[in-house]
Structure formats: structure tokens, C-alpha cells
Amino acid sequence: MKRKWIQITSTLVHNGYLGFLLNNNTYTGFLKSFCAPGLNCFSCPTSLFACPLGILQNLFVSVRILPWQILIGSFLYVLSFFLFFGLLLGRFICGWLCPFGFLQDLIYKIPFLKTYVNLPFRAQSYLKFLFLLLFVIFLPLLVINELGYGILWFCKYICPAGTIEAGYLNLLLQSSLFYLTGLVFFLKTFILILLLILCLIDLRFFCKNVCPLGLIYGLFNKVGILRLSFDLNNCNSCKVCEKVCPSNLSIPDEINSLECIRCLNCLKICPTKAIKLEIYKPYEVSNH
Amino acid sequence: MKKFILFLWILTLIGFLLGIMLGGNVFIKERASTLCLSCMGLGE
Numbered sequence: 076m077k078r079k080w081i082q083i084t085s086t087l088v089h090n091g092y093l094g095f096l097l098n099n100n101t102y103t104g105f106l107k108s109f110c111a112p113g114l115n116c117f118s119c120p121t122s123l124f125a126c127p128l129g130i131l132q133n134l135f136v137s138v139r140i141l142p143w144q145i146l147i148g149s150f151l152y153v154l155s156f157f158l159f160f161g162l163l164l165g166r167f168i169c170g171w172l173c174p175f176g177f178l179q180d181l182i183y184k185i186p187f188l189k190t191y192v193n194l195p196f197r198a199q200s201y202l203k204f205l206f207l208l209l210f211v212i213f214l215p216l217l218v219i220n221e222l223g224y225g226i227l228w229f230c231k232y233i234c235p236a237g238t239i240e241a242g243y244l245n246l247l248l249q250s251s252l253f254y255l256t257g258l259v260f261f262l263k264t265f266i267l268i269l270l271l272i273l274c275l276i277d278l279r280f281f282c283k284n285v286c287p288l289g290l291i292y293g294l295f296n297k298v299g300i301l302r303l304s305f306d307l308n309n310c311n312s313c314k315v316c317e318k319v320c321p322s323n324l325s326i327p328d329e330i331n332s333l334e335c336i337r338c339l340n341c342l343k344i345c346p347t348k349a350i351k352l353e354i355y356k357p358y359e360v361s362n363h
Numbered sequence: 364m365k366k367f368i369l370f371l372w373i374l375t376l377i378g379f380l381l382g383i384m385l386g387g388n389v390f391i392k393e394r395a396s397t398l399c400l401s402c403m404g405l406g407e
Contacts, residue, residue, distance in 0.1 A: 148385025
């Protein structure tokens with residue numbers, strides 16, 4: 076089945092709530108107890124599930140005020156979703172299921188200058204670690220207001236999915252929210268536009284350089300059930316696989332690296348079928 | 364490494380069940396159902 080159709084289906088499943096057309100409100104039902112695999116803001120009027128990154132930050136900002144059993148329970152519950160999605164699919168979620176990844180694929184189809192964007196100070200090697208550690212974990216955990224609450228730093232100042240899905244869609248539905256727009260909203264809009272332009276030039280720029288969720292799933296690429304394997308005997312060293320890789324990976328050395336978004340372009344284009352998608356047993360270890 | 368991967372799978376299952384028993388799912392549902400001004404970039 077074509078990847079595009081799975082991405083469309085996944086986007087519709089992530090955003091399957093149509094009740095907002097009747098009452099202008101977000102979904103508040105049973106499914107909101109579950110985290111979605113992809114980056115999809117839970118404040119989006121159509122969203123059916125919780126955003127794992129948003130919930131993780133909510134947990135960190137509430138550390139000082141939650142009763143210990145709720146805190147431990149919530150942490151274990153959220154952790155189980157990260158582990159389950161990571162161990163089962165890893166970054167297949169980025170390549171095949173994430174609604175924001177799909178949006179980036181669509182944007183890249185627009186004819187424009189296409190090149191690999193090199194960030195200064197070799198930032199592409201550590202930028203997303205910085206976003207995860209600083210904006211998702213440490214700042215929400217450590218910077219608190221007078222009530223003991225922290226701020227959802229990544230959601231509030233960076234997340235482009237939230238700006239589109241929650242910000243603009245809710246503003247369209249509830250004009251009374253307009254009076255709350257201010258400097259932060261314009262900053263987020265600026266970041267959104269900047270990221271969209273970079274995604275227009277460089278395929279999946281956000282996934283490669285910014286997304287903390289992709290980074291977390293990437294940690295499971297070597298231990299997940301679905302992994303890529305490489306048969307050196309079949310390879311004719313044409314390197315066509317490296318040319319189609321959106322993450323510019325060196326194959327086979329980095330075939331299961333945390334940067335691989337599992338688009339499977341390499342597997343499809345390989346003329347000698349040296350790259351294979353394999354289902355590993357939960358305890359199996361691969362060579363690559 | 365094998366044992367570590369198995370440990371992660373067991374932790375997934377135990378985390379999910381213990382999380383529900385301790386009311387973690389209620390917290391997630393409550394937060395995810397609230398309109399988040401931070402996510403929208405509104406306020407301040």
C-alpha cells in the first residue's frame with residue numbers, strides 16, 4: 076500500500092472528531108485518555124487523542140502539586156505509551172503515521188529551491204537533543220510561577236503543530252479568543268513560517284533537526300520489532316539508496332540510526348534488494 | 364542487550380497497568396481535554 080494513503084488515514088484517525096462543528100469545543104471523551112503516536116496537538120478541535128509530548132510536559136510542570144500516587148501513575152502511564160510505540164514501530168511513526176510529518180511531505184512537493192540545509196556550528200547533530208532536554212524536560216520542570224506551576228515551554232514557544240492545529244483553528248472557531256493574541260502568538264507564527272519555509276527547501280527539516288518526539292522514537296530504532304537489515308552480499312555499491320534518503324544517512328552503517336525516519340525510500344529503490352524490512356522477536360538484537 | 368529489550372517490554376506492560384491503577388489515565392484525560400492556551404500560543 077502506498078505510504079501516502081497510510082499517512083492520510085493516520086491523519087484522519089488522529090483528527091477524527093467532527094463534533095466541534097456542532098458545539099465549537101474540543102473532544103473530551105474516553106479516547107483522550109490515550110496518547111497518539113504522532114505529533115498532533117490535543118487542543119486541536121478535531122483531535123481525538125492526547126499528544127505524548129504535550130502530556131509529558133504537563134507532567135513535568137505539575138510535579139510539585141500532584142499527589143505522589145497520581146504523579147507516579149501518570150509517569151508510568153505516559154512512559155508505557157512511549158515504550159510501546161517506540162518498541163513496536165520506532166520512527167516508522169515519523170515516516171508513516173505522524174500528521175505533521177505528512178504535512179512536511181506535502182509542503183516539500185511544492186516546486187521551489189531544494190537543497191540540504193546546513194545549520195551553523197554543526198547544530199544538526201545536537202539541536203533536537205537541546206529541544207528535548209531544555210524545552211521539554213528541564214525548563215518545564217525547573218522554572219515555576221508563584222502557584223508552583225511550570226510552563227509548557229516547547230508547546231508554548233516552539234511547537235508548529237500546536238500553532239496550526241490549536242492556535243489558528245481555535246481562533247477561527249472562537250473569535251472571542253482573539254483578545255488573547257499577543258507577542259507569544261506572533262513569535263510562534265514566525266517560528267511556524269520559518270520552519271515551513273525550511274521544510275519546503277529541505278525535506279523533513281523539522282523531523283531531522285527539531286522534533287523531540289522523533290528523537291525519543293529514534294532511540295528505539297535499534298531495538299524495536301520493525302528494523303531494517305542490510306545484505307552486503309547483494310549490494311552492488313551503486314549508492315542510490317543514499318541519494319534518496321531524506322536524512323542523508325550513510326548506508327549500511329546508519330541504517331538503524333536514530334536519524335532514520337523509516338520512509339523506506341532506500342528499500343524501494345534498491346535494485347538488488349539488499350535492504351530488507353524485518354520483523355524481529357522482542358528480544359532479538361540486530362547487527363546494524 | 365536481549366535482557367534489556369525484554370525488560371523494556373515488561374516495563375511497558377507493568378507501566379500501563381500500574382498507571383491505570385494509580386489513576387494516571389485520569390490525569391492524562393483531564394489535561395488532554397482542557398483547551399491549552401500555551402499550545403495555542405495565546406495569553407501573556
